[in-house]
Amino acid sequence: xxxxxxxxxxxxxxxxxxxxxxxxxxxxxxxxxxxxxxxxxxxxxxxxxxxxxxxxxxxxxxxxxxxxxxxxxxxxxxxxxxxxxxxxxxxxxxxxxxxxxxxxxxxxxxxxxxxxxxxxxxxxx
Numbered sequence: 001x002x003x004x005x006x007x008x009x010x011x012x013x014x015x016x017x018x019x020x021x022x023x024x025x026x027x028x029x030x031x032x033x034x035x036x037x038x039x040x041x042x043x044x045x046x047x048x049x050x051x052x053x054x055x056x057x058x059x060x061x062x063x064x065x066x067x068x069x070x071x072x073x074x075x076x077x078x079x080x081x082x083x084x085x086x087x088x089x090x091x092x093x094x095x096x097x098x099x100x101x102x103x104x105x106x107x108x109x110x111x112x113x114x115x116x117x118x119x120x121x122x123x124x125x
Contacts, residue, residue, distance in 0.1 A: 023069040067109040
């Protein structure tokens with residue numbers, strides 16, 4: 001069975017652009033602003049604006065956005081939207097008294113996911 005002739009397959013670059021835009025929106029909702037996202041990523045605010053315009057971030061920065069998006073998606077499953085930023089910015093005992101955002105910036109998504117699962121289950125460190 002083939003694809004219906006009316007189906008349109010987007011080039012991978014277009015798919016990546018749309019994913020970056022969606023992840024930026026999620027990050028801005030979680031952290032409060034595009035400026036906060038830029039500060040977390042260690043880039044100028046204008047770079048975030050260019051990404052919204054279709055430019056793609058460096059792979060390492062895109063990976064950080066993926067990690068933040070995954071963490072925020074999991075947190076939305078059990079936390080109120082208004083406290084997600086507090087959770088991400090707060091010192092977390094499950095992460096050795098590190099902030100989840102710092103752990104994500106270091107590329108350690110699995111540790112943050114474990115902390116989210118511990119938080120969700122009510123475990124104490």
